Amino acid sequence: MTPFFALVRMELRLFFADPRAVIMSVIAPIAIASFFGYIFGGGAGNTERSKIPVLIADLDGSNLTQEVVRRLKADASLDVKPATPEQCREAVRKGKATAAFVIPKDFAFGTAAAFLAGGSRPEIAMLQDPSQELEMRMLQGIVTGAVMGAAGKQLSGGREEIPLPFGVRAESVTSDPTISYNGYAHSFGGMGIQFLLMVGVEVGVGLLLRRQLGVWKRLRAAPISRMMLLGSRIVSGGITSMATLMILFAFARVVFGVHIQGSLAGFLGICASFSLMTAALGLVISTLGKTAEATRAVAIVATLLMVMLGGAWVPTFIFPRWLQNITVVMPTRWAMDGLDAVTWRGLGFSTVAPQIGLLLGCAVVFGAFAVWRFRWEEN
Amino acid sequence: MGVMASMLEISGLRKSYHNLVAVDGVSFRAGQGETVGLLGPNGAGKTTTVSIIAGLIRPDAGEVRIAGRAISSDTDPAKQSIGLVPQDLGLYDQLSARENLRLFGALYKMSGAPLRHAMDEALDLVGLSERAKDRVKEFSGGMKRRLNLAAALLHDPQLLLLDEPTVGVDPQSRNAIFDNLESLKKRGKTLLYTTHYMEEAERLCDRLVIIDHGKIIADDTLQGLHRRFCAQNLLTVELEDGELSIDELLIDGLSIDALRQVPGVESVERRGHSLRIGVRDLARDSAAILQWLAERGQHVQHFASERTSLETVFLTLTGRSLRD
Numbered sequence: 001m002t003p004f005f006a007l008v009r010m011e012l013r014l015f016f017a018d019p020r021a022v023i024m025s026v027i028a029p030i031a032i033a034s035f036f037g038y039i040f041g042g043g044a045g046n047t048e049r050s051k052i053p054v055l056i057a058d059l060d061g062s063n064l065t066q067e068v069v070r071r072l073k074a075d076a077s078l079d080v081k082p083a084t085p086e087q088c089r090e091a092v093r094k095g096k097a098t099a100a101f102v103i104p105k106d107f108a109f110g111t112a113a114a115f116l117a118g119g120s121r122p123e124i125a126m127l128q129d130p131s132q133e134l135e136m137r138m139l140q141g142i143v144t145g146a147v148m149g150a151a152g153k154q155l156s157g158g159r160e161e162i163p164l165p166f167g168v169r170a171e172s173v174t175s176d177p178t179i180s181y182n183g184y185a186h187s188f189g190g191m192g193i194q195f196l197l198m199v200g201v202e203v204g205v206g207l208l209l210r211r212q213l214g215v216w217k218r219l220r221a222a223p224i225s226r227m228m229l230l231g232s233r234i235v236s237g238g239i240t241s242m243a244t245l246m247i248l249f250a251f252a253r254v255v256f257g258v259h260i261q262g263s264l265a266g267f268l269g270i271c272a273s274f275s276l277m278t279a280a281l282g283l284v285i286s287t288l289g290k291t292a293e294a295t296r297a298v299a300i301v302a303t304l305l306m307v308m309l310g311g312a313w314v315p316t317f318i319f320p321r322w323l324q325n326i327t328v329v330m331p332t333r334w335a336m337d338g339l340d341a342v343t344w345r346g347l348g349f350s351t352v353a354p355q356i357g358l359l360l361g362c363a364v365v366f367g368a369f370a371v372w373r374f375r376w377e378e379n
Numbered sequence: 380m381g382v383m384a385s386m387l388e389i390s391g392l393r394k395s396y397h398n399l400v401a402v403d404g405v406s407f408r409a410g411q412g413e414t415v416g417l418l419g420p421n422g423a424g425k426t427t428t429v430s431i432i433a434g435l436i437r438p439d440a441g442e443v444r445i446a447g448r449a450i451s452s453d454t455d456p457a458k459q460s461i462g463l464v465p466q467d468l469g470l471y472d473q474l475s476a477r478e479n480l481r482l483f484g485a486l487y488k489m490s491g492a493p494l495r496h497a498m499d500e501a502l503d504l505v506g507l508s509e510r511a512k513d514r515v516k517e518f519s520g521g522m523k524r525r526l527n528l529a530a531a532l533l534h535d536p537q538l539l540l541l542d543e544p545t546v547g548v549d550p551q552s553r554n555a556i557f558d559n560l561e562s563l564k565k566r567g568k569t570l571l572y573t574t575h576y577m578e579e580a581e582r583l584c585d586r587l588v589i590i591d592h593g594k595i596i597a598d599d600t601l602q603g604l605h606r607r608f609c610a611q612n613l614l615t616v617e618l619e620d621g622e623l624s625i626d627e628l629l630i631d632g633l634s635i636d637a638l639r640q641v642p643g644v645e646s647v648e649r650r651g652h653s654l655r656i657g658v659r660d661l662a663r664d665s666a667a668i669l670q671w672l673a674e675r676g677q678h679v680q681h682f683a684s685e686r687t688s689l690e691t692v693f694l695t696l697t698g699r700s701l702r703d
């Protein structure tokens with residue numbers, strides 16, 4: 001047994017010597033990932049979402065407006081309730097309804113007049129909760145559609161419906177038409193990434209604390225190189241991280257049906273390279289701070305930023321374009337994109353090869369930096 | 380003494396931390412098979428010196444030679460000839476005694492039967508064979524200290540650096556460790572034994588290097604030290620806590636320094652209302668000292684004499700107790 005393997009083995013023994021810590025380091029990410037996965041759309045085929053609460057005050061009461069209300073009530077994504085204009089305003093202000101529509105008196109007459117003779121058009125007032133920007137555009141579309149449909153039916157004498165001259169067919173584009181976005185695939189990847197970075201921080205901080213220990217003196221007194229000493233820590237940290245990821249995805253597979261739809265080699269490659277990268281990053285962290293405590297505080301903030309910007313909490317496709325563009329430099333983003341690619345997007349090894357290469361490159365650069373800058377003596 | 384080949388030779392070691400000079404020009408040597416005690420109070424610079432010898436700390440100046448060779452790098456094979464027993468226990472608590480030893484042996488590229496044999500032998504020497512499979516966590520303080528010693532022996536080093544190997548152990552374990560060290564001595568190992576217990580140094584060491592504030596203040600054999608610092612007798616004088624307190628004694632020009640000038644006085648130390656005075660010749664000088672005190676209005680309540688130990692030699696040299 002070479003010194004290197006003895007050191008790696010020792011680190012692994014130490015890690016698994018504390019079963020409670022091991023279990024916690026697995027349970028915490030599983031719990032949080034399950035929560036995020038549920039929030040962000042859940043598993044494949046599970047499109048059930050909560051309905052948007054909407055109030056409607058029909059002050060006109062005409063055939064046309066009654067038809068509009070009927071159509072809105074029929075919309076699967078809305079939960080429509082009638083109300084007075086005052087109730088509408090109150091409910092939106094209190095956040096009990098996402099939006100409310102107030103259809104003015106003589107709306108039907110006004111639209112007909114505007115349609116036939118021109119002139120001012122009547123307006124439906126939309127009262128909106130300012131915190132729900134995303135839903136507003138959707139609601140505007142739904143209302144427009146309902147009014148158009150109802151008006152067409154009226155114009156044709158109620159017998160048949162004039163169809164809209166176009167339709168929109170939504171299709172989720174993945175490499176295989178039977179594959180769909182899986183919120184759990186993303187959240188387990190994301191939380192895995194976050195917890196691996198946390199493990200990296202602990203590797204780094206732990207190394208700072210270790211310098212004070214007698215065992216460290218013993219390791220340093222042995223005829224082994226500094227590179228071996230730090231390298232064995234990177235490899236052992238990488239192995240435990242890799243194991244954590246495997247357990248997370250095994251759980252996600254069994255419980256939430258998350259499958260590696262793409263390349264398995266790509267998946268393992270991303271996991272392994274990211275595991276090594278985080279352990280090496282931990283060592284870089286250990287070279288920065290003065291005391292272990294100060295280092296930990298800074299490292300955790302930096303980690304959370306990286307995790308957030310890498311899209312581990314919410315997918316980067318929700319980010320504004322400029323943010324999507326600048327976060328491509330984050331290693332967390334490479335890992336997250338890589339995991340998304342080989343899990344629910346179902347892509348092959350060649351698509352994630354660049355990410356694997358980048359992550360391994362980072363691991364090497366970080367490791368070299370740590371060996372160069374690590375303060376071997378305490379003072 | 381100079382005929383013995385040098386196992387360890389250090390010269391002009393200096394190391395400072397910010398404004399504090401921890402090791403200030405330390406030089407000494409240890410011949411092959413010799414046991415040298417590095418003796419000094421806490422903070423004297425012993426651990427720093429040992430760490431420099433073991434290659435853990437780079438000195439600001441000075442040189443270390445092991446069997447005539449300087450250690451040039453982390454992987455220098457010369458490090459094979461050093462066994463370090465760190466002051467802070469160098470053991471993994473969560474692992475068993477055997478697992479600890481296996482790791483430390485592997486660091487010196489040992490494996491298979493030779494490693495197993497070395498582990499058995501080391502465990503046997505320190506009397507822990509029965510407990511080899513138990514986690515270190517479950518060991519008593521004394522057992523941990525013994526394992527700490529065993530872990531430095533696997534690769535059969537010629538030079539053992541023992542940094543306070545008995546600190547905080549019960550007398551029984553201490554005796555056991557001493558027996559272990561005696562047998563290592565018999566096998567021809569060179570020992571650098573660091574301690575702040577004079578009686579340990581006296582019992583084990585062929586030669587003593589006394590260090591204080593990072594500087595070496597004496598380097599001699601036991602007999603040499605006794606001969607050189609010939610205050611072999613100690614006069615303890617208890618003063619009446621009446622008219623003049625000891626503090627006043629200091630202020631009134633009746634300073635301890637003045638007492639030190641009295642013929643025959645080798646050293647003076649104050650403990651409460653007592654003065655401990657090292658005298659060259661008890662019979663001749665005692666009367667003069669008592670008279671000197673009486674002339675200055677001091678009433679002697681009680682006086683006694685004893686032979687000095689090396690502990691008193693240390694006091695003579697530094698003016699402070701080892702257990703400061």
Ligand SMILES: Nc1ncnc2c1ncn2[C@@H]1O[C@H](COP(=O)(O)OP(=O)(O)O)[C@@H](O)[C@H]1O
Pocket residue numbers: 378379396399400401419420421422423424425426427428
């Ligand atoms: N890493 C360090 N940083 C700052 N001061 C230190 C450090 N290590 C030791 N010292 C100081 O150097 C002096 C000598 O310490 P040390 O060699 O441990 O003494 P000893 O082992 O004799 O008790 C002490 O004053 C100690 O506080």
Ligand SMILES: [Mg+2]
Pocket residue numbers: 425426427466542543
């Ligand atoms: Mg010390």
